Amino acid sequence: MPDLASPLVAWYRENARDLPWRRPGFGAWGVLVSEFMLQQTPVTRVIPHLEAWLGRWPTPSDLAAAAPADAVRQWANLGYPRRALWLHRAAVEIRDRHDGVVPRDVDALLALTGIGEYTARAVAVFAYGDRHPVVDTNTRRVLARAADGRSQPGPPSRRDLDAMAAVLPADVATSAVVNAATMELGAVVCTARSPRCEICPLQDRCAWLAAGRPDTGDERRKQARYEGSDRQARGAVLKTLRDAAAHAVPLPEVVADWPDALQRDRAIDSLIADGLAEASDGMLRLPR
Numbered sequence: 001m002p003d004l005a006s007p008l009v010a011w012y013r014e015n016a017r018d019l020p021w022r023r024p025g026f027g028a029w030g031v032l033v034s035e036f037m038l039q040q041t042p043v044t045r046v047i048p049h050l051e052a053w054l055g056r057w058p059t060p061s062d063l064a065a066a067a068p069a070d071a072v073r074q075w076a077n078l079g080y081p082r083r084a085l086w087l088h089r090a091a092v093e094i095r096d097r098h099d100g101v102v103p104r105d106v107d108a109l110l111a112l113t114g115i116g117e118y119t120a121r122a123v124a125v126f127a128y129g130d131r132h133p134v135v136d137t138n139t140r141r142v143l144a145r146a147a148d149g150r151s152q153p154g155p156p157s158r159r160d161l162d163a164m165a166a167v168l169p170a171d172v173a174t175s176a177v178v179n180a181a182t183m184e185l186g187a188v189v190c191t192a193r194s195p196r197c198e199i200c201p202l203q204d205r206c207a208w209l210a211a212g213r214p215d216t217g218d219e220r221r222k223q224a225r226y227e228g229s230d231r232q233a234r235g236a237v238l239k240t241l242r243d244a245a246a247h248a249v250p251l252p253e254v255v256a257d258w259p260d261a262l263q264r265d266r267a268i269d270s271l272i273a274d275g276l277a278e279a280s281d282g283m284l285r286l287p288r
Helices: 005-015 028-038 043-056 060-064 068-075 082-098 106-110 117-126 137-146 159-167 172-188 230-243 261-273
Strands: 248-250 278-280 283-285
Touching: 005 172, 028 043, 028 082, 028 117, 043 068, 060 082, 068 082, 068 230, 106 117, 117 172, 137 159, 137 172, 159 172, 230 248, 230 261, 230 283, 261 278
Parallel strands: none
Antiparallel strands: 248 283, 278 283
16 A cells, blocks of 8 residues: 555645644543534534533533433534433443543443444544544545545445554554544545545545546445434424423424324434433423
8 A cells, every 4th residue: 555644644734624622732521522523413513512512511520410401402403412412421431430531541432322433543542642543434435545446435344444554654643643634634625526636635646546536336325314304303302392491391292283293203202212302291301
């Protein structure tokens, strides 16, 4: 494989976006919260929510002392609200198991609620500066093109970590920069639909560009449309509860005008099953 690290580092140091979690002193808790929020959510939407969240709960112990319903309300319209509950549970676990300090060890991070392979390594690398491969969708796309000559990556697999590990330099500090630079390149230059190959720092060593940018197919699972979906119904129910006085609404009045009554009921049932809502005495409310 050609050297990808050197041009990535040089490009990143000149072009990296100024994002809150990249600033000195941001801290492991801030990095962890940002990683929860950034899952399937654009950066521009995350930043104001992140600042408000950390302003309210600057440490894991602060969040752990709050009610789960407070976390769901503060999550607002970020989407996938189970992340708010998982983050709250993780904060409780950090308080109780790690004396309120976000752990550094990847296995300890993986043992926390809601944290998978990507998030655990992202915290260890971007908060603590350790040497691990960090792989997200953007990283996988850059490697698929530059190293494998494919227009889009295949389905996620454990091989992705090995591929990124092969790119990382031995120097620990530089390896963290390479992880961040690869993600950044995929986010702003090597994009899924309109890659800007003419300004890419890897253009002289990219296998896909050298092959003439062939369309090699896209095996990624397509996300279901939001309009009319159960996700939209769940979001409408949660918004009703967040906006209501005491965050509780009589069950028959919960989005009573929803066009599909069965879908509405299914949304309510799924929110209860996920712990995002509670039903008792004819009322639906946020978890207490």
